[in-house]
Amino acid sequence: MDLFLQQIANGLIIGSTYAVVALGFALAFSVLRVIHFAHPDVFMVGMFAGLVTAETFPFGGLALAMLGGLIGAGVLGYAIERTVIEPLRGRDVLTTLIATLGVAIMLQNGMALIVGPDPVPYPPLLPRRFLDIGPVSVTVRQAANLGICLLLLAFVSIYVRGTRIGRATRAIAERPDVAAAFGVDVARVCQATIVVASAMAGIAAVSVGTLYGSASAFVGLLYGLKAFTCMLVAGNRYFEGVAAVAIFLGVLEALVTGYVSSSLRDAVAFLVLIGVLYFRPNGLFGSYQT
Amino acid sequence: MRGNGLAPPLLAIEGLAVSYGAVPAVEGVSLEIHPGELRVILGANGAGKTTIIKTVLGLLRPRRGRILLDGTQDLLRCRPHQIHRMGIAWVPEGRQLWSTLTVLDNLRLGGFRERDETVVARRIDEMFQRFPRLGERRNQISGSLSGGEQQMVAIARALVSGPRLLLMDEPSLGLAPLVVRDVFALVKEINAMGIAILMVEQNARQALKVADWAYLLETGRIVESGPAAEVAGKESVQAVFLGGHA
């Protein structure tokens, strides 16, 4: 029972991180109709932006590093939207997919040129101390990561449901033409969407760098494939659905690691996700036709 | 109400030609509508009715032609959201609600161009008074409503924007006969409030009863044009739409 609860906790921690990246993917796909393969690398750049901020201003702490991650990732996301995604709008999904994949490879290798191909140590922005919560034991870093990611997810939910621009975002996701004909400046909302998705990823990335104590130019690869799969499995009808699937994936992975074997972790997790797609090809929560 | 030759038409379409790729859908259409008028474009499936409407809205780029608002504003230079902000609202074919959004959120988006939230809230309240059933269902997902209720949401959504000109694309399509009667009564009522309406329809009998002026569109060309009562008497219209006993 204790192992079970412990693994659930571990799963929530990693799953909430997947969820933040997956939600960014889902926002880009639903609103801009682009499979934004550079998004996980925007996350990676956010991680390094936080690292540089923390090393430049050692007394700024986690908050300032996150601000650095937010700005670094947000600006990069905006630049990619303006220079790569926007000019290709209206082309088929494959064109933008290849273009953003190119950006992804450039970002990975560009960063590897600067920092080297191996992981580099991340500044200890939080203590490594353990917290005991009932039968479960987590580090301060893990608890902070879970809290930060859940806050980001809540923020997106409030943004898309409770604000004027957020409503316009969902309107574009389902019917871009009708949204435009009701006064929504689609191009502007697309930019806002990418900036929100990127900035969120940047904040989470600093937390993840702190959690593992390292950053790498290729960290995006780990999150990218999983986040992408979560989006497919959830479908693009409800953003919250994507977050739910990502958190579920994290828990599933943790349970497989705890009870079966860590080497089977990814295999089992992907098998389950693909199984879902087999029975619900439009995703667990449905998709808009695009 | 009719144009007096001095005031420019509210909307004037001149020599409009639109194609999908190489396939022409609309060929040299000219028409106009004056403030406060209710005009209808009649045409069979595939005649080009929706194409005309979407071009006015800025959602399609024409090959040729001009579209002028108030005689001066060239809509072909504007993007869709800018055209809407000039006071043109749309009731799309098949409703096209935001199906996962609530009735209330659909109406709020209808008022997107109005930045003053209290104005939007007041207009939405007016809609709920006019359509009590929508008021009861305000927090329901719009996709769960009946066809007739969805059409009311689509019309209310357009009205919340406070338009000068309403473009209605087959508002009676796919509705039960009793509901169709309600919809045409509503169209007349909206027009009586002073909102100009350009409607496209296949239900010629009902549309000709409410309209001031009618155009007949056949494979992308206007083949008849005149006061609704006159057009109703034309053989071409009788043959195609009215089954010979209008």
Ligand SMILES: Nc1ncnc2c1ncn2[C@@H]1O[C@H](COP(=O)(O)OP(=O)(O)O)[C@@H](O)[C@H]1O
């Ligand atoms: N997206 C499209 N791509 C290609 N052809 C289209 C498209 N939409 C409409 N058409 C064609 O253009 C013509 C006019 O269509 P439309 O304006 O929708 O007619 P209506 O609204 O009168 O039924 C039809 O022949 C239709 O097949």
Ligand SMILES: [Mg+2]
């Ligand atoms: Mg049509």
